[in-house]
Amino acid sequence: MDHALVSRMRELLPEMLADIEELVVCESPSADLAAVAASADVVSRVGEKRLGVAPERIVVAGRTHLRWAFGDGPSTVLVLGHHDTVWPLGSLATHPFTVVDGVMRGPGCFDMKAGVVMAMHAIAALPDRSGVTLLVTGDEEIGSPTSRDLIEEEARGRAAALVLEASADGGALKTERKGVSLYQVKVKGRAAHAGLEPERGVNATVELAHQVLAANGLADPALGTTVTPTVMSSGTTGNTVPAAGEFSVDVRAALVDEQLRVDAALHALAPVLPEAELEVVGVPNRPPLMASASSALFDHAAEVAAGLGLPPLTRVAVGGGSDGNFTAGVGTPTLDGLGAVGGGAHAAHEHVLVAELPGRAALVSALVAQLLDGGRSNSTNSPASDGAGRP
Structure with a gap:
């Protein structure tokens, strides 16, 4: 009743x-x-x-x-x-x-x-x-x-x-x-003409590709930790070596230690391409x-x-x-x-x-x-x- x-x-x-x-x-x-x-x-x-x-x-x-x-x-x-x-x-x-x-x-x-x-x-x-x-x-x-x-x-x-x-x-x-952590990974390269002299550029898209794979590799499915690259942008025109780009990272972790591990690893990312510059912005948002x-x-x-x-x-x-x-x-x-x-x-x-x-x-x-x-x-x-x- x-x-x-x-x-x-x-x-x-x-x-x-x-x-x-x-x-x-x-x-x-x-x-x-x-x-x-x-x-x-x-x-x-x-x-x-x-x-x-x-x-x-x-x-x-x-x-x-x-x-x-x-x-x-x-x-x-x-x-x-x-x-x-x-x-x-x-x-x-x-x-x-x-x-x-x-x-x-x-x-x-x-x-x-x-x-x-x-x-x-x-x-x-x-x-x-x-x-x-x-x-x-x-x-x-x-x-x-x-x-x-x-x-x-x-x-x-x-x-x-x-x-x-x-x-x-x-x-x-x-x-x-x-727990939820949100990040922006920002890359600064150098523009150049993609057909005339691409070697003079520092390709932000290529650098982003390296960093996307590095971030993605921080996940630990066994512990329930997901590290998901999401929105990405780079470049200005189809015939220009991209001078800048960025992508977002969504991190979910069931354990505080995992949340802190991924935070430290993301902030420790380093550029792969010579002369590329890298900045990681973000912190754990919710425990x-x-x-x-x-x-x-x-x-x-x-x-x-x-x-x-x-x-x-x-x-x-x-x-x-x-x-x-x-x-x-x-x-x-x-x-x-x-x-x-x-x-x-x-x-x-x-x-x-x-x-x-x-x-x-x-x-x-x-x-x-x-x-x-x-x-x-x-x-x-x-x-x-x-x-x-x-x-």
Whole structure:
């Protein structure tokens, strides 16, 4: 039998869908500061409607983040999400917001505007919100350059960080994430006419080829370490020895030692061609989220889910990074992937399974309540079904 909280969230499903639509139809590509600011306005308005108070607006380098902190004492639980997306302005024209046959579609609905709305409704259902902080950032999709310090500050010393990123396949929670490092390898050569005197040039494309192979060779599949050269550019015209070029490198590592090994090796790369110059720019962006950071929280969440009458929770390790890597990196127990169930993040088939929204929101609400209570109560004493605590 469904727990009363799940039933209450089902009653609130039309409100959730309306809130998600409001967020999705305000496009918010990470690189567009004006779009992110406009999206923050919408998130703020929806959050104030559901939580009864306006958030604190934190603008860093022109980028807007939002924080709701409840209670006068220190925060115990950090609930974390982001409102920026990878979708460029105009995507709604080709990928409009729709809900058809129980499937929601629209740019950013799965990653992760549905999760932001779920977090709001989950917190609104709490009988006592004291000790909860909801942080919604605006630059996660580009590596959180302006929000990392804020996230780490909010997470440090907390009992738990709950990340409302979209779930893995089948609704699995993400209990391990690889660390992420991003680099640019830049080569400077010397231009020359490719037909008249190519020997006078220093060919940046050839140097890049050597460096691509060197970087690619740093991977260690046995340890789960991937080193992937990605975007590359070089040269100006088809009859000129290229004078400059560069390529990007995406590194994923399950172990901190591996992340540091690859970082040192990339920065130690040296030119192969005489007179070529080489520069490597980049550092580890996100530390690994290790299983040890999430195992106890997952077990607790599984008990809560059972108490709510929800299907058994599953877990998975993934290669993608999130802001949960930062919270785990400062030593805070972290559970990720608590958001929407669906699929197709960053892709044309991005979608959310509408029927799963109430149960996931109820799970988050009950889990937060348990964590605030120090684990002394059981899930049957979770937030009341009458909407207590809602504005």
